Amino acid sequence: GNSVTQMEGPVTLSEEAFLTINCTYTATGYPSLFWYVQYPGEGLQLLLKATKADDKGSNKGFEATYRKETTSFHLEKGSVQVSDSAVYFCALSDPYTDKLIFGTGTRLQVFP
Amino acid sequence: DAGVIQSPRHEVTEMGQEVTLRCKPISGHDYLFWYRQTMMRGLELLIYFNNNVPIDDSGMPEDRFSAKMPNASFSTLKIQPSEPRDSAVYFCASSSQPGQDTGELFFGEGSRLTVL
Numbered sequence: 001g002n003s004v005t006q007m008e009g010p011v012t013l014s015e016e017a018f019l020t021i022n023c024t025y026t027a028t029g030y031p032s033l034f035w036y037v038q039y040p041g042e043g044l045q046l047l048l049k050a051t052k053a054d055d056k057g058s059n060k061g062f063e064a065t066y067r068k069e070t071t072s073f074h075l076e077k078g079s080v081q082v083s084d085s086a087v088y089f090c091a092l093s094d095p096y097t098d099k100l101i102f103g104t105g106t107r108l109q110v111f112p
Numbered sequence: 113d114a115g116v117i118q119s120p121r122h123e124v125t126e127m128g129q130e131v132t133l134r135c136k137p138i139s140g141h142d143y144l145f146w147y148r149q150t151m152m153r154g155l156e157l158l159i160y161f162n163n164n165v166p167i168d169d170s171g172m173p174e175d176r177f178s179a180k181m182p183n184a185s186f187s188t189l190k191i192q193p194s195e196p197r198d199s200a201v202y203f204c205a206s207s208s209q210p211g212q213d214t215g216e217l218f219f220g221e222g223s224r225l226t227v228l
Contacts, residue, residue: 036217043116043203043219044155089155098143098162100217104154 002027006090006103013080013110021075021106023064023090031092033057033066033073034100038087047075047088080110114138116220118204124226130192133223136185137206145217146179146189147203155203161187194227201225 007022025033032051036044048057053068062077073090090103117136125131137144145160159169164181172179176195181187191198201224205217 034216041221043205043221044217045219046216049216097168098160099157099168101157102155 004103009107019077029095034091036089118220128193133189135204141206143207145205149201
């Protein structure tokens with residue numbers, strides 16, 4: 001079945017460090033891929049998305065490229081801020097249903 | 113614009129009691145999803161509705177859980193009787209087009225349930 005695997009956290013970084021959070025997926029068909037972010041005490045919100053192979057999603061300095069050959073959608077940011085501290089979820093849309101399948105989430109902690 | 117509204121934000125109850133969680137989706141959204149979040153299992157899809165009709169309830173853990181959507185602006189998730197292992201944060205999310213092209217779900221702030 002369709003699934004998403006994320007690197008385990010927490011990821012702990014100093015401000016202005018480079019961030020990578022790995023995400024790989026297993027899917028039949030051609031899913032769309034997403035990154036959602038959850039700030040403390042809040043619900044999830046969409047960060048970025050990519051709908052087909054080689055697409056790059058970007059928002060707020062974060063980027064992720066849909067790599068079909070490696071079935072990956074790694075999240076990157078060149079210089080993190082304390083305000084980026086949150087839990088990040090990789091997700092894919094099941095191309096045959098209306099469901100979003102989420103990974104387990106990766107907690108990011110950024111220290112000044 | 114109002115987002116997805118959930119109530120209560122926090123609920124503490126004793127084992128065996130009935131719990132009802134409520135959700136008001138964003139107006140115009142045809143899809144409504146109920147998720148449960150725990151440290152052990154992460155984010156689990158419990159059930160989702162399309163145009164008020166339950167489409168997939170395969171994630172509902174057992175018969176103690178039930179969900180309804182009597183109209184386009186209201187849904188409930190009920191647990192009866194509640195057990196300590198039901199303690200979690202329950203999220204409601206709505207969407208107009210959750211599938212291939214958009215996939216954006218709008219989440220509420222969640223209802224944190226503690227069953228003693």
